Amino acid sequence: MDYMTTTIAHSRKNSGVSLNRRAFTLVEVLVTVSLCGLVLAISTGSLLFLAKTTKGLGNYQDMNMASRFTLEDFGSDARMTVDVNSATATRVSLDVYDSTGGISTVVYAFDAVTGTFSRTAGGKTDIILKDVKSLELVYYNLYGVKDSDGTINPIEVKEIQLQAEMQRNVLSINNTNEIISARFMMRNRSVSS
Numbered sequence: 001m002d003y004m005t006t007t008i009a010h011s012r013k014n015s016g017v018s019l020n021r022r023a024f025t026l027v028e029v030l031v032t033v034s035l036c037g038l039v040l041a042i043s044t045g046s047l048l049f050l051a052k053t054t055k056g057l058g059n060y061q062d063m064n065m066a067s068r069f070t071l072e073d074f075g076s077d078a079r080m081t082v083d084v085n086s087a088t089a090t091r092v093s094l095d096v097y098d099s100t101g102g103i104s105t106v107v108y109a110f111d112a113v114t115g116t117f118s119r120t121a122g123g124k125t126d127i128i129l130k131d132v133k134s135l136e137l138v139y140y141n142l143y144g145v146k147d148s149d150g151t152i153n154p155i156e157v158k159e160i161q162l163q164a165e166m167q168r169n170v171l172s173i174n175n176t177n178e179i180i181s182a183r184f185m186m187r188n189r190s191v192s193s
Contacts, residue, residue: 056175059168063131063177067166070128071181073119074162077106078184084154089136092160097188110135110164117164133176135164140183159183 024032077096082103085093090110098104107120110132117129129135139147140159147157164179 052173056173059175060177063166063168063175066129067164067177067179070117071162071179073128074108074181075184077108077119078160079187081186081189083189084157084186087137087139087152087154087157087160089138089152092137108137110137129164129166131166131168133165133167135162137162157186158189159185 077094080096081094082097083095085095085105087093090112091108093105093107095103096106104121108117109120110117112134115130115132116127117132117135118125118127120126138161139152139157140161141147141156142158144159147153161183162179162181166177166179168175
């Protein structure tokens with residue numbers, strides 16, 4: 001009996017496992033890392049810009065709301081003024097009609113050191129503006145003439161105007177808000193000239 005011997009050649013090629021696996025070259029790795037770094041840098045810059053813009057808009061909104069509320073209170077007190085006790089470019093003391101029909105003293109004052117503008121009434125002081133860079137109270141007499149020489153005579157004051165600049169910093173960028181009120185006439189106040 002003749003036996004036939006068959007040999008099966010196992011080919012690695014046919015077994016499904018390839019020895020010719022291709023790896024990434026150093027150039028491919030460097031190009032990929034460079035592109036990833038570029039995308040990361042662009043996205044980081046965009047996120048920082050978006051953060052600055054969002055914070056800046058929030059600052060403008062806060063400063064705008066604070067200035068509106070301040071002008072409402074200031075205008076209301078100015079229109080209800082019966083008498084001006086003292087008046088300087090950064091501070092004014094007014095006697096105003098209050099909600100009960102009586103008269104109370106209200107003092108508005110700017111503190112340049114702390115950058116605040118406050119309202120004091122009934123012994124209680126409220127800071128109504130923060131981050132104030134500059135503030136000036138401007139006074140006019142009965143004829144609309146501005147007190148230009150800085151010698152304010154409280155007896156002659158009939159109108160008052162508030163001018164201020166608020167400033168806040170956002171990631172090394174300054175946001176500013178200019179406030180220039182209308183001239184508020186002291187309707188309940190008699191003046192000598």
